[in-house]
Amino acid sequence: MKSIRMYVRLIRRIRPRWRTASVGLLLTLTSLVLNLCQPYLVSRFIDEVLIGRNARLVVPILGASLGLAAVAALGTVIGFTIFRFLEARHTLDMRTTILRHIRRIPLPEIEKHGAGKYMALLGMDTTTTARFINVIMIELISLWLQMLVALAFLFTIDWRLGLMAVAGIPIMMSLPRLYRRPIRAAVGGLRSHNEQIGSSLYESIQGSREIRAYGLEGWEEERNEAMYEGLVKLSVREGLFRQLSGQTGTLAVALATVLLYGFGSGQVLSGAFSVGLLVAAVPYLQSVLNPIQGMNYLIGDLIGSEVAMGRIEAFLSTPAESAAEAGDDVGLEPFPARRPLDLTCKDLVVAYEGTTILRQVSVDVREGQVAAFVGRSGSGKSTFFKAVQGFMPVASGMLRIGERPIRDWPRSALSRSVSFVSQETFLFRGTLFENVALGKRDASEEEVCRALREVGLQAYVDALPAGIHTQLDNQGFQLSGGQRQRMAIARAIIKQPDLLILDEPTSSLDRHTEEQVLSTIQQVMRGKTTLISTHRMETIRAADVIYVMEQGRVVDSGTHDELMDRCALYVELAKREERHERDGRTGGERLEAM
Numbered sequence: 001m002k003s004i005r006m007y008v009r010l011i012r013r014i015r016p017r018w019r020t021a022s023v024g025l026l027l028t029l030t031s032l033v034l035n036l037c038q039p040y041l042v043s044r045f046i047d048e049v050l051i052g053r054n055a056r057l058v059v060p061i062l063g064a065s066l067g068l069a070a071v072a073a074l075g076t077v078i079g080f081t082i083f084r085f086l087e088a089r090h091t092l093d094m095r096t097t098i099l100r101h102i103r104r105i106p107l108p109e110i111e112k113h114g115a116g117k118y119m120a121l122l123g124m125d126t127t128t129t130a131r132f133i134n135v136i137m138i139e140l141i142s143l144w145l146q147m148l149v150a151l152a153f154l155f156t157i158d159w160r161l162g163l164m165a166v167a168g169i170p171i172m173m174s175l176p177r178l179y180r181r182p183i184r185a186a187v188g189g190l191r192s193h194n195e196q197i198g199s200s201l202y203e204s205i206q207g208s209r210e211i212r213a214y215g216l217e218g219w220e221e222e223r224n225e226a227m228y229e230g231l232v233k234l235s236v237r238e239g240l241f242r243q244l245s246g247q248t249g250t251l252a253v254a255l256a257t258v259l260l261y262g263f264g265s266g267q268v269l270s271g272a273f274s275v276g277l278l279v280a281a282v283p284y285l286q287s288v289l290n291p292i293q294g295m296n297y298l299i300g301d302l303i304g305s306e307v308a309m310g311r312i313e314a315f316l317s318t319p320a321e322s323a324a325e326a327g328d329d330v331g332l333e334p335f336p337a338r339r340p341l342d343l344t345c346k347d348l349v350v351a352y353e354g355t356t357i358l359r360q361v362s363v364d365v366r367e368g369q370v371a372a373f374v375g376r377s378g379s380g381k382s383t384f385f386k387a388v389q390g391f392m393p394v395a396s397g398m399l400r401i402g403e404r405p406i407r408d409w410p411r412s413a414l415s416r417s418v419s420f421v422s423q424e425t426f427l428f429r430g431t432l433f434e435n436v437a438l439g440k441r442d443a444s445e446e447e448v449c450r451a452l453r454e455v456g457l458q459a460y461v462d463a464l465p466a467g468i469h470t471q472l473d474n475q476g477f478q479l480s481g482g483q484r485q486r487m488a489i490a491r492a493i494i495k496q497p498d499l500l501i502l503d504e505p506t507s508s509l510d511r512h513t514e515e516q517v518l519s520t521i522q523q524v525m526r527g528k529t530t531l532i533s534t535h536r537m538e539t540i541r542a543a544d545v546i547y548v549m550e551q552g553r554v555v556d557s558g559t560h561d562e563l564m565d566r567c568a569l570y571v572e573l574a575k576r577e578e579r580h581e582r583d584g585r586t587g588g589e590r591l592e593a594m
């Protein structure tokens with residue numbers, strides 16, 4: 001079966017915990033067999049005690065019945081608890097496996113799909129798969145065993161009864177085929193709908209401010225209604241076919257029971273069967289056919305699991321970024337154990353899914369230099385920085401950091417050596433201290449306080465009742481944009497990186513704080529290598545080398561004075577920015593936004 005093959009491939013990726021699962025399975029199956037002995041005991045009771053008038057067998061038969069029931073109940077409880085434990089563990093293991101892979105795949109892949117896809121994988125798909133492994137599979141195994149044991153009992157009672165049950169098996173088994181295809185289509189559709197809905201709902205929460213500010217509540221509801229419409233249709237279809245599949249089986253079992261009674265009563269009347277045997281034969285026949293009927297009901301769950309496992313499998317086969325495949329990081333000890341890093345690229349082409357974003361970019365930043373990147377919005381500055389961090393695949397050309405080409409830099413070494421501050425800051429749930437210390441996991445309170453002082457946050461932190469141990473709510477919502485950006489800079493500088501990448505790091509700071517933060521950054525970066533994209537002329541002028549970008553290319557490079565002499569684009573950008581700075585305007589049009 002397809003789902004079993006998928007299950008085997010998937011279980012290899014997580015810890016299967018075979019031993020615990022075997023104990024659970026053994027207990028569950030033993031309980032099942034013990035329960036199946038009950039109709040036989042009832043038949044003995046009717047024939048021996050009630051009809052045969054043998055009162056001495058009352059206590060042994062009833063005692064055995066009670067004893068078996070108690071042992072079976074205990075086994076079921078322990079087995080169920082074991083599988084609950086395994087279900088929870090497997091869910092977590094699978095989430096860890098998926099999350100690890102999310103950390104390995106190219107970043108644009110995540111940015112393209114957004115949160116919805118990954119939330120669906122980490123949520124619904126993992127729980128469905130873990131349920132398949134620990135509930136549906138066990139149920140299926142139990143149902144098969146129940147069928148075989150019941151069949152054995154039937155043959156023991158009378159071979160004709162056994163044959164009658166065997167004849168019913170292929171009929172019962174063929175019933176789910178009638179509904180398999182429409183159920184699969186509905187389940188697959190439901191999953192992709194849920195993914196889209198997840199993404200939209202996530203957007204709805206993230207975009208709360210825009211929705212209220214622009215009065216988009218009606219638009220939001222219309223959009224949701226349109227999405228839910230498809231979902232409702234598919235959900236109804238899936239439920240309908242599941243029920244049809246199950247109820248067809250129920251009818252078939254009812255028919256078989258009627259036939260058995262018809263045949264059996266004739267046998268009892270002719271004296272070939274005892275009453276007890278007929279009474280026992282009916283539950284045994286049902287125990288043969290009901291499991292198949294149960295499988296018909298399970299067909300929806302089974303298909304749902306196949307869809308979920310297929311999605312997880314497809315995601316886990318997404319190729320990893322080169323930094324995740326680059327091997328060990330021997331010889332890439334961070335500064336000061338080694339020299340600060342230099343950066344060279346020659347004819348670098350970066351493309352993603354057929355779109356060329358950077359074309360023949362050549363850059364040469366020597367160790368300890370500050371290189372400024374300027375250009376209009378969309379000229380490729382951020383993409384270049386992403387390529388240096390190993391986040392964008394290199395299509396052709398060369399990009400080297402230190403002695404190694406970027407493809408040989410493992411992620412561990414890149415994240416240790418390179419610090420990055422962007423226009424969008426990200427703060428995690430936790431305290432101010434914890435958020436800064438993410439830059440250096442063993443940072444002391446003193447180091448964190450120093451970093452906060454350097455970015456001008458000390459006064460703010462000192463005024464808080466809990467100081468650096470103040471808890472930050474979602475994305476540090478109680479902080480201003482500028483304070484969040486300073487937190488990000490503090491996190492970047494506490495790491496003492498070999499290479500610092502600053503992509504508009506001060507875009508949401510006021511002029512005074514910006515100056516303060518930039519002078520801090522300049523101090524911290526003394527003797528190290530920095531790539532910076534900024535609108536601030538003072539910072540650009542002070543850079544050792546300036547690269548002017550236009551439409552994904554570096555069109556010129558040099559010092560401020562050299563570029564002012566020969567690069568018309570740079571002159572235009574610089575003059576525009578100097579005019580803004582003179583006018584004292586800080587927002588709106590900026591050098592990079594012209």
Ligand SMILES: Nc1ncnc2c1ncn2[C@@H]1O[C@H](COP(=O)(O)OP(=O)(O)OP(=O)(O)O)[C@@H](O)[C@H]1O
Nearest residue numbers: 108352355357376377378379380381382383384592
């Ligand atoms: N993953 C991607 N797939 C396709 N195109 C992309 C991708 N990432 C960026 N681009 C495009 O590449 C161009 C360069 O974008 P980039 O963000 O690097 O510019 P930028 O100079 O940093 O702009 P800004 O200053 O506005 O941030 C843009 O036209 C952008 O739309």
